[in-house]
Amino acid sequence: MGKCEQCGIRQLNAFKELTKDELIRLSLCKSSKEIKKGEVLFDEGEHINGLYCVRNGVCKVSKMSDNGKDQIINLIKKGDLIGERSLISNESSNLKAVALNDVEVCFIPKEEVIKNLQRNPNFTMGMMQKLALSLKNADNIIVDMAQKTVKQRLAVTLLYLHENFKTEEGINSIHLTREDIANIIGTATESAIRLLSEFKKNNLIDLKGKEIFVLNIPKLKILAEGL
Amino acid sequence: MGKCEQCGIRQLNAFKELTKDELIRLSLCKSSKEIKKGEVLFDEGEHINGLYCVRNGVCKVSKMSDNGKDQIINLIKKGDLIGERSLISNESSNLKAVALNDVEVCFIPKEEVIKNLQRNPNFTMGMMQKLALSLKNADNIIVDMAQKTVKQRLAVTLLYLHENFKTEEGINSIHLTREDIANIIGTATESAIRLLSEFKKNNLIDLKGKEIFVLNIPKLKILAEGL
DNA sequence: CGATTGCTTGACCCCCATCAATCCTCGTGG
DNA sequence: CCACGAGGATTGATGGGGGTCAAGCAATCG
Numbered sequence: 001m002g003k004c005e006q007c008g009i010r011q012l013n014a015f016k017e018l019t020k021d022e023l024i025r026l027s028l029c030k031s032s033k034e035i036k037k038g039e040v041l042f043d044e045g046e047h048i049n050g051l052y053c054v055r056n057g058v059c060k061v062s063k064m065s066d067n068g069k070d071q072i073i074n075l076i077k078k079g080d081l082i083g084e085r086s087l088i089s090n091e092s093s094n095l096k097a098v099a100l101n102d103v104e105v106c107f108i109p110k111e112e113v114i115k116n117l118q119r120n121p122n123f124t125m126g127m128m129q130k131l132a133l134s135l136k137n138a139d140n141i142i143v144d145m146a147q148k149t150v151k152q153r154l155a156v157t158l159l160y161l162h163e164n165f166k167t168e169e170g171i172n173s174i175h176l177t178r179e180d181i182a183n184i185i186g187t188a189t190e191s192a193i194r195l196l197s198e199f200k201k202n203n204l205i206d207l208k209g210k211e212i213f214v215l216n217i218p219k220l221k222i223l224a225e226g227l
Numbered sequence: 228m229g230k231c232e233q234c235g236i237r238q239l240n241a242f243k244e245l246t247k248d249e250l251i252r253l254s255l256c257k258s259s260k261e262i263k264k265g266e267v268l269f270d271e272g273e274h275i276n277g278l279y280c281v282r283n284g285v286c287k288v289s290k291m292s293d294n295g296k297d298q299i300i301n302l303i304k305k306g307d308l309i310g311e312r313s314l315i316s317n318e319s320s321n322l323k324a325v326a327l328n329d330v331e332v333c334f335i336p337k338e339e340v341i342k343n344l345q346r347n348p349n350f351t352m353g354m355m356q357k358l359a360l361s362l363k364n365a366d367n368i369i370v371d372m373a374q375k376t377v378k379q380r381l382a383v384t385l386l387y388l389h390e391n392f393k394t395e396e397g398i399n400s401i402h403l404t405r406e407d408i409a410n411i412i413g414t415a416t417e418s419a420i421r422l423l424s425e426f427k428k429n430n431l432i433d434l435k436g437k438e439i440f441v442l443n444i445p446k447l448k449i450l451a452e453g454l
Numbered sequence: 455c456g457a458t459t460g461c462t463t464g465a466c467c468c469c470c471a472t473c474a475a476t477c478c479t480c481g482t483g484g
Numbered sequence: 485c486c487a488c489g490a491g492g493a494t495t496g497a498t499g500g501g502g503g504t505c506a507a508g509c510a511a512t513c514g
Contacts, residue, residue, distance in 0.1 A: 063366055065374035066452045073366055088352075088359040094366060118348055124355070125315075125344070131358040132315040138365035139290055139300055139321060145372035146413025147292035150470070178493065186373025188471050193494060209479090210493080225293045377502065405461065415503055420462060436511090437461080 003027045004106075009055055012079025014126030022116055022123075031107045035059075037175075041082075041097040041105065048083045048093050050109045057103030058165070058174040062096050062183065070096070072184045073141075075174070077164070084127060085134075087113060100174045145186055148224075153185045154195050155224035158205065162214045170211035177210070230254045231333075236282055239306025241353030249343055249350075258334045262286075264402075268309075268324040268332065275310045275320050277336045284330030285392070285401040289323050289410065297323070299411045300368075302401070304391070311354060312361075314340060327401045372413055375451075380412045381422050382451035385432065389441045397438035404437070 005023040010016050018026065032055075035041055041059055042048050054076055061074040061082065073095065076082055086093045087110055117124045144153055158171065167173040176184075182192035196212070199205045204220055206213040214220065232250040237243050245253065259282075262268055268286055269275050281303055288301040288309065300322060303309055313320045314337055344351045371380055385398065394400040403411075409419035423439070426432045431447055433440040441447065 063370050065370050067374050069374055071370045071373045073369060085359045085362050088355050089363065091363075094363050117352070121345055121348075121351070124348070124351055128315050128351070128355055128358065131355065131362060132312045135312050135358060135362050135365060136316070136318075136321050138362060138369060141369050142300060142365060142372060143290050143292050143298045145369060146298045147294050147296055177491095189492090190472080190494080191470055194470090197494080404459095416460090417462080417504080418502055421502090424462080 002032070004030065007055075009053065009079050013053065013081050014123055014130055015053070017120060017122035017126045018116060019120070022120060026108065026112060026116075029109055029112050033105050033107055035099040035103045035105065037099055037101050039099050041099060041103070042093055043096045044093060046093050048086055048110075050107050051081055051083045051087055051113050052097075053106045053108065054078055054080045054082070055104040055106060058100045059097045059103055060100055060176075060180060062098070063094065064096070070183055071186060072180065073138075075100075075164070075184075081130065084113075084130065088127075088131075100176065100180075150185060150187045150191055151195055151198075152224050153187070154181075154192060154199070155204075155220045157181065157184050158199075158212065158214060159217065159220055159224060161212070162217065166214075170208070170213045172210065172212045175210070229259070231257065234282075236280065236306050240280065240308050241350055241357055242280070244347060244349035244353045245343060246347070249347060253335065253339060253343075256336055256339050260332050260334055262326040262330045262332065264326055264328050266326050268326065268330070269320055270323045271320060273320050275313055275337075277334050278308055278310045278314055278340050279324075279332045279334055281305055281307045281309070282331040282333060285327045286324045286330055287327055287403075287407060289325070290321065291323070297410055298413060299407060300365075302327075302391070302411075308357065311340075311357065315354075315358075327403065327407075377412060377414045377418055378422055378425075379451050380414070381408075381419060381426070382431075382447045384408065384411050385426075385439065385441060386444065386447055386451060388439070389444070393441075397435070397440050399437065399439045402437070 003024075004010065004015070004026040005020055010018070010023075015023075015026075035057075041052065044064060056078055058075055058077045059082070060072050061076055062070040062072045065071055076097070082097060083093070117127065144156060148156070161171040161176075165171060165173050178193050178196075179189045181196075182189040185192060196205070196207065200207050202219075204214075204216050204223070206215055230251075231237065231242070231253040232247055237245070237250075242250075242253075262284075268279065271291060283305055285302055285304045286309070287299050288303055289297040289299045292298050303324070309324060310320070344354065371383060375383070388398045388403075392398060392400050405420050405423075406416045408423075409416040412419060423432070423434060427434050429446075431441075431443045431450070433442055
């Protein structure tokens with residue numbers, strides 16, 4: 001089991017604020033976990049009782065709607081924390097997290113997180129800034145959902161994937177299914193598929209099997225923002 | 228000018244965690260402000276450099292979409308804080324706040340808030356919990372926007388208004404226009420109006436001028452959740 | 455008392471959800 | 485090694501939801 005004080009991933013989140021002593025203490029109580037593709041890290045309503053830190057891989061974070069569809073709220077990757085919201089509110093989770101590929105996470109028990117929040121104001125401030133950023137992103141998504149067409153939202157999502165997950169193999173290195181993509185956008189799977197092939201016809205993207213290649217970022221941006 | 232240590236409104240937010248000394252210090256640096264109906268408390272892109280605490284009245288909090296529509300993200304009332312997100316992120320505001328009726332707010336300068344965050348862990352925890360709650364609410368709104376029909380969202384909104392702003396005069400004591408309601412739901416004004424009169428025909432609500440009376444909460448709930 | 459702002463209703467039509475059928479692609483077991 | 489089954493991808497057809505334009509009405513205000 002690795003040691004937190006030697007783990008570079010903490011530079012990507014609030015744990016960078018911890019002192020060496022605090023990191024050593026963290027190493028003693030944290031646990032590591034491996035999750036295979038498709039497995040559930042935690043589900044809605046579950047008491048997480050701690051905080052997950054993603055070391056590797058990608059999870060989709062979703063919430064079930066009344067109509068039975070899983071709306072994907074977020075994609076989390078290396079360095080991201082998940083579970084802080086429920087931890088701070090002292091509630092069970094309002095979200096579900098599922099591995100899109102093989103994922104490694106560390107789990108830090110709630111008591112240890114709270115202890116650090118009480119002792120280290122810099123750590124607390126880091127966590128607050130993370131929450132504040134999440135809130136801003138959420139506000140942006142609300143506006144997009146409310147005001148943009150499905151086509152625009154697909155363009156936004158493709159640009160987001162391109163920005164965050166692009167490899168030489170395409171922008172879908174995390175193996176989202178068409179249904180996943182539809183559940184990010186908030187539309188029917190068939191609609192997403194139809195728009196993808198329309199985008200391909202217009203040479204905005206290329207499709208090779210399930211993989212997606214962005215060909216024309218500027219035009220996608222124009223599409224995403226207006227008519 | 229009132230004194231914070233005698234102000235009961237702090238019981239409604241994180242300021243309840245401040246000590247008497249801290250409250251007295253707060254009184255010395257805070258300022259009060261009155262905003263008339265329709266006036267702008269702050270706009271997108273503005274540097275707020277502090278935190279507002281609503282003493283009275285209601286503001287609509289919105290964000291401009293690329294298509295030029297103001298999507299209403301939140302309605303804030305007595306006891307609510309606004310500006311914390313930008314303060315913590317050290318950014319200019321991503322939101323706009325406009326008074327729906329005459330509003331009184333207190334303004335606390337950034338430096339004073341930061342000082343209290345550094346010194347009083349309980350206050351910090353209170354602020355974090357507020358952010359965490361806002362985030363959960365935002366997640367719920369995203370799911371509703373993505374997965375519910377306009378009709379369902381109107382039902383949700385009417386129930387929300389009933390829950391939070393109902394008086395004997397109806398549920399629209401804060402004088403939202405039809406356009407405002409449409410901008411909460413994320414639809415065209417005409418669509419919102421049409422659905423309101425449909426709801427009236429079905430005896431779910433009653434309309435007297437601009438005022439709205441909820442007649443059948445259970446049916447509205449059923450409508451809001453499914454078919 | 456005009457004039458601006460908000461409310462309401464009608465007409466039109468496109469976007470998109472839904473249902474259905476087919477094709478493709480794997481992983482599994484015979 | 486191949487057959488087959490299951491889940492995913494794709495395309496077609498169809499109908500309704502809801503966006504948009506336009507016109508008329510009501511209310512509020514300087």
